[in-house]
Amino acid sequence: xxxxFISYFAGVDANCPAEWADDRxxxxxxxxxxxxxxxxxxxxxxxxxxxxxxxxxSLSSDDFFHxxxxxxxxxxxxxFSKYLLLAFVxxxxxxxxxxxxxxxxxxxxxxxxxxxxxxxxxxxxGLSGRVNIIYCTGGPPSAYIxxxxxxxxxxxxxxxxxxxxxxxxxxxxxxxxxxxVRIFERAILNHADLCVYVTKQAALDSQNRNPDLKSKxxxxxxxxxxxxxxxxxxNELKIKSWPIEILHLGTLYGSRNLDKFFVALDExxxxxxxxxxxxxxxxxGSIYTSNISSYLVRNDFNLLPERQRIDALQIASSTxxxxxxxxxxxxxxxxxxxxxYDYMNLNIPIILLVKNPEIRDLCPNYSSLSxxxxxxxEIKSAINFAVSLYKTARYESLRCSNMKQLSINRQVSxxxxxxxxx
Numbered sequence: 001x002x003x004x005f006i007s008y009f010a011g012v013d014a015n016c017p018a019e020w021a022d023d024r025x026x027x028x029x030x031x032x033x034x035x036x037x038x039x040x041x042x043x044x045x046x047x048x049x050x051x052x053x054x055x056x057x058s059l060s061s062d063d064f065f066h067x068x069x070x071x072x073x074x075x076x077x078x079x080f081s082k083y084l085l086l087a088f089v090x091x092x093x094x095x096x097x098x099x100x101x102x103x104x105x106x107x108x109x110x111x112x113x114x115x116x117x118x119x120x121x122x123x124x125x126g127l128s129g130r131v132n133i134i135y136c137t138g139g140p141p142s143a144y145i146x147x148x149x150x151x152x153x154x155x156x157x158x159x160x161x162x163x164x165x166x167x168x169x170x171x172x173x174x175x176x177x178x179x180x181v182r183i184f185e186r187a188i189l190n191h192a193d194l195c196v197y198v199t200k201q202a203a204l205d206s207q208n209r210n211p212d213l214k215s216k217x218x219x220x221x222x223x224x225x226x227x228x229x230x231x232x233x234x235n236e237l238k239i240k241s242w243p244i245e246i247l248h249l250g251t252l253y254g255s256r257n258l259d260k261f262f263v264a265l266d267e268x269x270x271x272x273x274x275x276x277x278x279x280x281x282x283x284x285g286s287i288y289t290s291n292i293s294s295y296l297v298r299n300d301f302n303l304l305p306e307r308q309r310i311d312a313l314q315i316a317s318s319t320x321x322x323x324x325x326x327x328x329x330x331x332x333x334x335x336x337x338x339x340x341y342d343y344m345n346l347n348i349p350i351i352l353l354v355k356n357p358e359i360r361d362l363c364p365n366y367s368s369l370s371x372x373x374x375x376x377x378e379i380k381s382a383i384n385f386a387v388s389l390y391k392t393a394r395y396e397s398l399r400c401s402n403m404k405q406l407s408i409n410r411q412v413s414x415x416x417x418x419x420x421x422x
Contacts, residue, residue: 001132003028003035003416004125004156006147008111008139010037011045011053012070014306016338017139020163023225024137025051027412036125038118038146040111042070056121057085060100060113061093111140118146126154133416135159141166141184148191157193159415161222165202165334167209182209189213194418196220199358202334220414221362223406224341229314244279244390246351247319249312250339253288255328258295261353264379265300274387276300282319284312313342321369321386322350324359328374332356341406349389349398351382365398 005028007021022045028035034050037043041057041064058064064085068074074082096113104110125131134156136147144160151158166185167178189195189210195217197203203219210217252258258281265281268274282302287295295301307315316322322343326332332355340359343350350366352359353373360370368385371378389395 001033001416002129003033004038004122004131004134004150005035006038006122006134006136006138006143006150008040008114008143010039011043012040013044013308017137017163019224019309020222020338021137021139023222023408024135024161024412026225027408028416031409031413031416033416036131038122038125040067040070040114042067044071054121054125056114056117058111058114059089059093059116060096061089062097063111063113064089064093109140111142114140114142115145118142119149122146122150123153126150126156131156133157133159135161135416137161137163139163144184144188148188151191158191159194159196159418160188160192161196161198161220161415162202163198163338164331165197165205167206186210189216192216194218194415196415198222199334199336199356201356201358205334220411221336221406222338222341223408223411224338224345225408226345227310227313229310229317243277244321244387245282245319246279246321246323246386247282247284247316248323248325249316249342250285250337251288251306252283252285252325256325257289258283258325259289259291260328260374260376260379261323261325261383262295262298264376264383267376268380268384273384278387279383281323284315309342313346316343317346317348319348320390322346322348324350324352324354326354326356326359326373328355330355332373336362341408344406349386349395351386353379353382 005025007017009015009017010021010025012018025035025037029048029050032050036052036054037045038054038056039045041055043053043055045053047053057067071077074086100112131154134147134151136144136159138144138160147158147160166181185206190213193216195206197206197217197219198221200219203217207214207217265274269276280300280302282304284304285306287303296303304315324337324340324343326337336356336359340362349369350363352363352366352370354360354370355373360367369382371382
């Protein structure tokens with residue numbers, strides 16, 4: 001089988017959609033299938049025995065130079081073609097950027113100028129050998145459009161996976177953009193053979209919006225690649241000066257923050273239920289909140305810089321508890337952070353501050369460590385339980401329980417080997 005895999009963000013460091021795409025490519029390769037990857041010019045993916053990488057540039061000035069930055073600078077790119085691209089972008093890139101801004105009423109993350117090169121590249125892939133399946137994880141909307149057009153031209157089955165629902169609560173409050181996104185979603189659903197959402201709620205909402213296309217819409221918890229971390233020895237948390245380490249992996253911003261967690265923890269200190277010096281909270285990643293200074297002055301808070309994914313997971317593998325925090329808004333009821341699946345692979349107890357009840361269903365062993373991310377009372381109970389649990393044999397049994405993991409190969413197989421017209 002030959003698969004055309006379309007993902008704009010594949011092979012990009014510190015990017016969740018890229019981690020998602022890269023994991024699927026690892027899975028497809030492990031299943032023994034041949035795959036051609038159509039992705040952005042900044043991708044650091046390299047060819048392998050069964051995998052061919054096709055990089056195509058965006059031509060608007062902002063997106064093109066960002067791709068150059070992702071690649072490691074212009075010197076990291078071989079060949080004379082880079083100079084032709086630079087000349088074109090210097091002349092026309094600003095015009096394309098302006099056109100995108102005007103047409104999208106203020107700009108968007110659609111990467112629309114990527115279409116100019118990605119569509120011809122995809123046609124070339126189709127002409128150079130029969131494509132059995134087009135599998136698109138998207139990222140920006142432009143990637144789905146490329147997949148749709150190429151599926152129409154090649155007549156290859158079109159499988160779509162939405163990491164986040166296109167039409168979702170609070171994703172866009174603009175009536176114009178909501179209308180356009182609904183039209184876009186409908187167009188994809190009409191042409192695709194299978195549309196996969198990664199929560200039950202998102203799939204159900206899409207089925208309710210498109211009842212005549214219900215048979216094409218499924219949910220499929222994705223799982224993530226389970227790395228072997230034994231070969232990675234550097235770990236800043238191995239020598240612990242604090243009894244209980246609670247680690248959040250990733251970026252904090254907007255309503256996904258530690259504000260209510262610290263309010264709850266401070267109340268537990270004042271009530272004498274937890275002694276100061278018992279716990280330390282570490283964030284491994286960037287923080288973009290207006291009150292970051294209030295975090296940094298705390299004696300029980302530690303900030304580590306952003307790391308490569310495997311390095312970050314190796315550090316996380318020695319923590320006492322992992323911490324998952326969702327956005328405190330309606331969008332979280334339809335989404336599941338991808339890092340949850342990395343957490344599950346580490347097999348370490350997880351404190352869950354979430355909005356989506358599906359997360360609690362996925363982690364039934366941690367029900368007493370779960371709380372609504374907006375409810376200080378529930379968060380207090382979860383923290384207090386975590387501290388109490390740590391002193392017991394049950395903590396070790398949870399840590400070594402081999403909680404049932406989602407097999408990413410099985411989840412990917414559900415998509416690429418699914419019968420047509422599900």
